[in-house]
Amino acid sequence: MNKIPNRQAICDVLIEQANTDKDIVVLCSDSRGSASFAPYVAAHPDQYVEVGIAEQNLVSIAAGLAKCGKKSFVASPACFLSTRSYEQAKVDVAYSNTNVILIGISGGISYGALGMSHHSAQDIAAMASVPNMRVYIPSDRHQTKCLIEALLKDEKPAYIRVGRNPVEDIYEEGNVPFEMDKATVIAEGTDVAIIACGEMVKPAADAAELLKAKGISATVLDMYCIKPLDTEAIIKAANNAKAVITVEEHSPFGGLGSMVSQVVGRECPKKVINLALPDEPVITGTSQEVFDYYGLNAEGIAKTAMELV
Known part of the structure; x- marks a missing residue:
């Protein structure tokens, strides 16, 4: 770890x-x-x-x-x-x-x-x-x-x-597929597109593995660049999927989910579900306890995906 x-x-x-x-x-x-x-x-x-x-x-x-x-x-x-x-x-x-x-x-x-x-x-x-x-x-x-x-x-x-605590590695030292202002494709699938940022990328990638075991293929985008937003990557992922899920450690208003919804609605209309923090003071606990409570973990993301497809 x-x-x-x-x-x-x-x-x-x-x-x-x-x-x-x-x-x-x-x-x-x-x-x-x-x-x-x-x-x-x-x-x-x-x-x-x-x-x-x-x-x-x-x-x-x-x-x-x-x-x-x-x-x-x-x-x-x-x-x-x-x-x-x-x-x-x-x-x-x-x-x-x-x-x-x-x-x-x-x-x-x-x-x-x-x-x-x-x-x-x-x-x-x-x-x-x-x-x-x-x-x-x-x-x-x-x-x-x-x-x-x-x-x-x-x-x-x-x-x-950036967050306060260490997060699990997603990439390898010296082998990071980084391109400025371009989302990184972590996995490619045809059933659902999961677009996440920050600490939500790792649970999104883990959710894709859980879905794979259920016979559901998922695209996972690491949208580290919130602005400028990689609209090309969003459109491609949405076009290849039945539905889109966004995951963010943010209010449900004005964040990644809102931005992705605008792009998808304008360019390639599909159902978009935004997994985010609620519009209320969140519960008290560690980051992981808060994420688990609101379903911002691999299991919660996978559950949402299975309900969509």
Whole structure:
């Protein structure tokens, strides 16, 4: 079982790249520990800015540094980064088109026991609705590494959400079928298309195996690129299936399910079922306990698929 969370994978890439790229700067809001950036601070103290618990200032300072030629990486809990500093993300980062990567750590319901105040079940909808803002939710540490390396090569704003805990590997080190802004096809089938993002990709892939044992073939898409959305992959998967299921650690409104439904409804009408968190404060528990309770696990996804086909 993998013990390296995606946030640590981000830190590892930036430590290595900052050895030669002195324009990289990391900014935190008293969150270097929870962001797994303590090793980065130790390695590159001159390329780090501690702002303290002041998320609005955090984003504005990052944008200012980017305007001076720096490559700003901002790490803060997703629940605060996507709400408290929303105006700064909208205006200073996206509207001003600055080279700032916003990293929402402990996203979704990672802070399970702390309740709704610390959950970020709205960040996909919020960030994706802002012009110029890209949104990514990588599914494992290897894909996360590829994503950060790709983002270092451009100068456009982006929001990345990563969870708090390690997730099982989906890909192999050195053998990640990564293409920027293109969904990864994990499995191909003709009965149902399962489109998932982030921590929901692994249970989606496991669900496909459960369905295979029942004689049901499933396509599984890892839609790590929420915006820009890989519409071509969605249309192809939907055309080859009888129905579509989306799976996300997000509110049922404005997230991956809503976006996929728009594409399918416009291009290749099929039934779309969105598996997501409910429109209510979720139960208290660990991430896995919450996922299990709401059917956001392999068994729940497979059950939904069998009911559809």
